[in-house]
Amino acid sequence: MTTAALQTVLTVPERFRGPAGVANGGWLAGTLADALNGKRSAVEVTLHAPTPLDSELRLEHVANTVSLYDGDKLLVEAIPVAEDVAAPPFVAFTEAARAEAGFAGHRGHAFPECFACGLREPGDGLRIFPGPVDGDGLVAAGWRVPFTVADEDGVPASIVAAALDCVTGWAHFQPGESALLGRLAVQFHRDVIPGGAYSVVGRATGREGRKLFGESAVYEVDGTLVAAAQATWITPR
Known part of the structure; x- marks a missing residue:
């Protein structure tokens, strides 16, 4: 038996660019983390390929993974992680x-x-x-x-x-x-x-x-x- 995928469309506005012409990696990571668990726990986001701006991309949610595709090309993937994310010390x-x-x-x-x-x-x-x-x-x-x-x-x-x-x-x-x-x-x-x-x-x-x-x-x-x-x-x- 296969798990049905929940699919939506994501378009990254040009404002949220990192290098010229592609999406900011942190913005993508937060977007997919929020889609995966709504800020509840740590999420690991892997960027497989540069993500284009102002293009309709497919956001696919299957079980405990959220993935972003441009056609059949995997761009970004997010999975939950059990460990807390370590932080550097506080600076005033x-x-x-x-x-x-x-x-x-x-x-x-x-x-x-x-x-x-x-x-x-x-x-x-x-x-x-x-x-x-x-x-x-x-x-x-x-x-x-x-x-x-x-x-x-x-x-x-x-x-x-x-x-x-x-x-x-x-x-x-x-x-x-x-x-x-x-x-x-x-x-x-x-x-x-x-x-x-x-x-x-x-x-x-x-x-x-x-x-x-x-x-x-x-x-x-x-x-x-x-x-x-x-x-x-x-x-x-």
């Missing part, structure tokens, strides 16, 4: 905001149009610019959540996961360097409030060949953990 908002001055992307950005970390207009992109925190191997940024990313239910999981995404890369990148997100495990603990102020923190956790590993977190100003992610990036050949 004022210290995180000061760290932005050292953001490597200000001196060379491979993807300046990126929704999360790109040099977009305020209110359009998230403008999360993680820079090094003195002495402890962390990068951090202050995130002032624009009202323009909220819907009638608040700030979607897709936006929170986008905030968690790029900071794990910038924990590794020097100016002008880049990689593509290959996998992101995300876990949501609390809602993000439109107009709120949060610390976004990341750190590098290792490297293996072309793979870069990192973890990130969003914290409230009092240090309460809002969401966490663990990422695998793939560097160019």
